[in-house]
Amino acid sequence: MARRDGWALWIGVAATLATLVVVFYYPVGRVFADAVAVDGRLTLAPLRAVLGDPFYTGAAHTLFIDPAAVPSGIARWLAAGAPPVEFGLFGFTAYQALLSTLVSVLVGLPGAYVLARFEFPGRRFLRSVTIIPFVLPSILVAVGFLAMFGRTGLFNDLLGIVGLGPVELTFTLEIVVLAHAFYNAPLVTRLVTAAWESVDADRVETARTLGASPLRAFRDVILPQLLPALATAAVLTFVFTFMSFPIVLALGGLELATVEVWLFARVQSLDLTEAATLGAIETALSLGLLYVYLRYEARRTEPGGASRGLSRRPLVDGIRSLVDPLRVAIFAYSAVALVLFAGPLVSLVIESITTPAGQLTLDYYAFLLARQASTAAGTVRPFPAVVNSLLFGVGTLLLSIPMGVVVAVVATRGDRGSRAAEALLTAPLAVSGIVLGLGMLQALVFGTTLFGYRLTVTGPVAIVAAHAVAAYPFVSRSVTPALRSIDDRLGEAARSLGADRTRVLTDVELPLVAPALVAGAAFAFAISVGEFDSTVLLSTGVDSATMPVALERYVGDRSLGPNLGPATAMGTVLLAVTTVSFVLIDRVGGRWE
Amino acid sequence: MTRCDHWVMQRRTFLSRAGLATAGLAATAGCIGDSSNSDDGTLTVATYSSFTGEDTAGNWLKSAFEAENSEATVEFRTPENGINRFIQRKASGATVDADLFVGLNTGELVRVDEQLDEQLFTTAADSVEGADTVDPSLSFDPEGRAIPYDTGFISLVYDEGEVDAPGTFDALLEPAYENGLIAQNAQQSDPGRAFLLWTIKAKGPDGYLDYWEELVDNGVQILSDWQPAYQAYTNGEAPMVVSYSTDQVYYHGEGVDMSRHQVGFLNDQGYANPEGMAQFADADNPELAREFMSFALTEEAQKEIAVRNVQFPAVEGVEPSGDFGKYALRPPEAVTFGYDELVGKVDGWIEAWARQIAGQ
Numbered sequence: 002m003a004r005r006d007g008w009a010l011w012i013g014v015a016a017t018l019a020t021l022v023v024v025f026y027y028p029v030g031r032v033f034a035d036a037v038a039v040d041g042r043l044t045l046a047p048l049r050a051v052l053g054d055p056f057y058t059g060a061a062h063t064l065f066i067d068p069a070a071v072p073s074g075i076a077r078w079l080a081a082g083a084p085p086v087e088f089g090l091f092g093f094t095a096y097q098a099l100l101s102t103l104v105s106v107l108v109g110l111p112g113a114y115v116l117a118r119f120e121f122p123g124r125r126f127l128r129s130v131t132i133i134p135f136v137l138p139s140i141l142v143a144v145g146f147l148a149m150f151g152r153t154g155l156f157n158d159l160l161g162i163v164g165l166g167p168v169e170l171t172f173t174l175e176i177v178v179l180a181h182a183f184y185n186a187p188l189v190t191r192l193v194t195a196a197w198e199s200v201d202a203d204r205v206e207t208a209r210t211l212g213a214s215p216l217r218a219f220r221d222v223i224l225p226q227l228l229p230a231l232a233t234a235a236v237l238t239f240v241f242t243f244m245s246f247p248i249v250l251a252l253g254g255l256e257l258a259t260v261e262v263w264l265f266a267r268v269q270s271l272d273l274t275e276a277a278t279l280g281a282i283e284t285a286l287s288l289g290l291l292y293v294y295l296r297y298e299a300r301r302t303e304p305g306g307a308s309r310g311l312s313r314r315p316l317v318d319g320i321r322s323l324v325d326p327l328r329v330a331i332f333a334y335s336a337v338a339l340v341l342f343a344g345p346l347v348s349l350v351i352e353s354i355t356t357p358a359g360q361l362t363l364d365y366y367a368f369l370l371a372r373q374a375s376t377a378a379g380t381v382r383p384f385p386a387v388v389n390s391l392l393f394g395v396g397t398l399l400l401s402i403p404m405g406v407v408v409a410v411v412a413t414r415g416d417r418g419s420r421a422a423e424a425l426l427t428a429p430l431a432v433s434g435i436v437l438g439l440g441m442l443q444a445l446v447f448g449t450t451l452f453g454y455r456l457t458v459t460g461p462v463a464i465v466a467a468h469a470v471a472a473y474p475f476v477s478r479s480v481t482p483a484l485r486s487i488d489d490r491l492g493e494a495a496r497s498l499g500a501d502r503t504r505v506l507t508d509v510e511l512p513l514v515a516p517a518l519v520a521g522a523a524f525a526f527a528i529s530v531g532e533f534d535s536t537v538l539l540s541t542g543v544d545s546a547t548m549p550v551a552l553e554r555y556v557g558d559r560s561l562g563p564n565l566g567p568a569t570a571m572g573t574v575l576l577a578v579t580t581v582s583f584v585l586i587d588r589v590g591g592r593w594e
Numbered sequence: 595m596t597r598c599d600h601w602v603m604q605r606r607t608f609l610s611r612a613g614l615a616t617a618g619l620a621a622t623a624g625c626i627g628d629s630s631n632s633d634d635g636t637l638t639v640a641t642y643s644s645f646t647g648e649d650t651a652g653n654w655l656k657s658a659f660e661a662e663n664s665e666a667t668v669e670f671r672t673p674e675n676g677i678n679r680f681i682q683r684k685a686s687g688a689t690v691d692a693d694l695f696v697g698l699n700t701g702e703l704v705r706v707d708e709q710l711d712e713q714l715f716t717t718a719a720d721s722v723e724g725a726d727t728v729d730p731s732l733s734f735d736p737e738g739r740a741i742p743y744d745t746g747f748i749s750l751v752y753d754e755g756e757v758d759a760p761g762t763f764d765a766l767l768e769p770a771y772e773n774g775l776i777a778q779n780a781q782q783s784d785p786g787r788a789f790l791l792w793t794i795k796a797k798g799p800d801g802y803l804d805y806w807e808e809l810v811d812n813g814v815q816i817l818s819d820w821q822p823a824y825q826a827y828t829n830g831e832a833p834m835v836v837s838y839s840t841d842q843v844y845y846h847g848e849g850v851d852m853s854r855h856q857v858g859f860l861n862d863q864g865y866a867n868p869e870g871m872a873q874f875a876d877a878d879n880p881e882l883a884r885e886f887m888s889f890a891l892t893e894e895a896q897k898e899i900a901v902r903n904v905q906f907p908a909v910e911g912v913e914p915s916g917d918f919g920k921y922a923l924r925p926p927e928a929v930t931f932g933y934d935e936l937v938g939k940v941d942g943w944i945e946a947w948a949r950q951i952a953g954q
Contacts, residue, residue, distance in 0.1 A: 056949050140821065140822070143825070144825060147829045148829065151831055152830055153829060153830045171826065171831050247818060250816075250819075250822075251818050251822040252822075254816050254817055255816035255817075255948065255951045255952055256810070256816070256951055256952065258952040262779075262781075263948075265782060266781035269678070269782055271705065357828060358850070358851065372648060375647075375648040377649075377650075377653045378646060378653065378656060378669070378670060379643070379646030379650075379653070379670050380646075380647040443686060447682070447683055447686050448688060534674075538674065554643060554644075554647070557643060557644035558644060559844070560648065563824060563844055564828070565821070565825060
């Protein structure tokens with residue numbers, strides 16, 4: 002087996018698993034153990050306490066405390082004319098996640114279409130920067146959204162110009178869903194764009210020459226190749242928004258609380274058993290969904306064998322094209338996207354140069370320079386934070402790309418149980434950040450006693466490992482569907498010429514799935530740059546502060562009064578640095594494509 | 595960096611030289627039990643992050659204390675989860691790794707005692723010079739472990755161009771204040787918790803939930819924490835926000851519209867949220883910790899802490915210099931729950947409240 006596969010692959014698998022065990026499975030397992038064991042004895046009591054609590058599960062709680070009463074309960078409900086049913090905190094959390102997923106797909110999909118099928122100046126730049134929202138700390142998104150969609154925000158000003166509005170969006174489910182779309186529609190756009198760019202033009206043309214209409218060719222040839230990427234993005238969006246936390250209470254309020262809000266409150270009051278139980282249920286639901294999806298994906302994906310990508314049409318092709326209905330729809334979509342994505346970002350930049358009274362100021366940037374010059378203990382300086390972010394980001398890329406590729410290879414083997422293995426290897430996406438933080442604190446920071454030594458795992462290397470573990474599922478989720486769609490015969494041909502599995506992978510398969518790999522890499526970098534919790538937990542002092550950490554410190558810094566000016570200035574720096582980084586990643590990756 | 599970390603660093607270097615670093619991770623061993631070299635004059639102070647850094651009370655205290663004690667070096671630890679870090683450390687058998695905690699409030703001390711059987715802090719009030727000068731109404735620890743060094747008062751901040759001062763809790767239920775107030779989640783926010791406790795003070799443990807039901811009906815919004823709430827207030831989402839009575843210290847002078855920074859005391863009260871310091875029972879440097887606490891209670895330090903931390907001094911009779919006295923408003927009456935009133939109750943109060951809000 003090893004000879005056939007090449008040693009490198011198996012070393013990669015072992016190293017991936019070792020890293021996962023240390024910074025993920027063991028810490029998380031320690032927390033979850035609290036959910037099923039009390040005083041060292043296995044018990045279902047904590048699970049039953051949560052699931053049987055109508056506050057958490059609403060009408061479904063009877064199922065867990067008195068299953069025998071369910072049929073009669075349903076009968077009574079039907080007799081009452083089937084009134085709307087509430088499913089408690091879990092029900093509401095799932096509902097808002099479903100809405101957020103729908104809106105993210107609706108907003109993200111046309112973006113992928115435009116980016117993949119049309120040529121226009123700035124297209125590559127736009128494709129590179131689509132995932133910028135991913136790196137933004139929620140406090141900045143909240144600032145940007147209030148400035149854009151608030152009662153006195155830019156959006157209402159714009160509506161006023163055309164004689165509409167005002168709309169009241171703050172403290173509503175709508176603004177929370179919009180913020181979730183802001184974060185996750187880019188995921189849809191980026192993953193589907195990558196898939197679309199990998200569609201084999203020859204097959205489309207063959208279909209057309211055989212008489213298929215453009216619509217038919219789309220449905221029969223292109224769509225099957227897009228669906229896995231689209232479904233991946235949708236499933237991930239659902240999982241992320243199901244576990245959404247800070248943004249919900251920053252824009253919506255406690256009436257729209259999600260499970261994660263309660264989980265955090267339990268950790269705060271050190272009721273760790275209930276926290277672990279809530280986290281375990283969340284993870285079970287998320288992993289279950291991922292598993293069901295992965296089975297679907299494995300059956301669904303058809304080999305493509307990309308050789309030549311589809312050619313793009315010019316977006317503007319003479320004056321007449323401007324009134325073509327398709328173009329008009331695209332321009333209308335662009336306007337919506339501009340409001341939803343550029344709006345909050347531009348508002349953020351404007352906030353960084355505006356005083357609370359509305360005058361222009363450079364004070365907040367002067368603040369950054371002053372912090373840079375400071376020698377006071379505990380001061381986080383902006384420039385080292387930028388450097389740390391970049392170093393950790395590059396470290397994360399170096400670690401997470403091999404990890405992600407290895408997992409993708411394992412996932413595409415098609416052995417029995419490989420779907421379950423893949424789901425488990427994708428688990429970092431399905432575990433609440435609060436649970437992971439708690440686990441890392443207990444297992445890595447406080448340490449684990451082994452052979453009489455208390456072992457602690459902290460410092461920059463541990464931070465990079467934690468980032469890589471959070472990031473590699475994006476690489477594997479992006480690469481797996483693409484890898485699966487490669488025609489097996491290519492690999493078999495290479496093998497018959499003497500190449501081992503590793504050679505086939507690096508020389509044949511990866512170049513074919515380059516767009517997906519680059520998309521995954523961009524996400525991995527974004528995850529690292531935006532990461533806050535484990536960075537703070539595992540750091541040994543302000544020396545390893547990153548941009549989000551600096552930003553959080555400046556939020557609490559009152560030397561210019563309690564305003565978010567300094568934080569928005571640091572946020573603007575973060576935006577600039579990540580924009581350049583994403584463009585670079587795409588350019589370097591593009592050469593390889 | 596603490597003594598222990600130095601040791602860890604050396605150990606780490608040794609380990610990686612010996613090729614023992616596993617899977618690319620720096621595994622470090624050590625830091626079990628007591629550190630032996632306790633007399634090297636390093637005082638490790640655990641506090642919240644905004645207490646340290648440029649222009650802060652923490653930084654001033656460090657410089658001034660070190661100037662006075664040439665042997666001493668003050669180092670700060672600012673764990674993200676505050677006091678919980680040390681409760682969990684103690685509970686899991688890891689070393690506490692600090693001498694002094696600065697920034698403890700009543701509810702947190704209650705949590706410390708509810709979570710741990712052992713003592714995390716040690717009684718210091720008798721042996722800290724100046725502890726007897728602290729305003730007795732602020733002392734919140736019956737066992738004398740936590741010594742208050744400053745206090746804030748929770749109040750409303752409102753825009754007088756939009757609404758009149760509500761004056762009472764009942765007034766907040768009137769149509770004039772519909773959709774008028776932004777508060778914070780008591781599960782995660784200090785001012786949010788203080789405001790909730792204030793309503794319990796005013797309406798009683800049996801009446802506060804009914805009161806909140808009416809508040810929610812009148813459109814109160816509960817955001818995660820002070821920062822988003824104040825930001826929403828600043829952006830004009832509502833004319834009132836739960837905040838601190840020191841608001842105008844930040845907002846006065848030319849070009850500032852003071853009408854948007856009016857402080858409103860309800861029922862002529864403000865809810866006091868005193869901050870205390872306490873010496874860890876496992877401190878390596880207990881004497882230095884007590885000296886530091888004494889130093890923080892001197893008149894000079896009390897004035898500096900007040901101005902830099904924008905809180906009121908805890909020692910009676912201290913008047914901070916400059917504009918502070920003019921713009922930091924004291925409520926006519928200060929109310930707060932003591933330690934004994936919160937023990938065994940506060941978690942239940944907050945949980946019942948949060949469930950009622952989220953279940954609406």
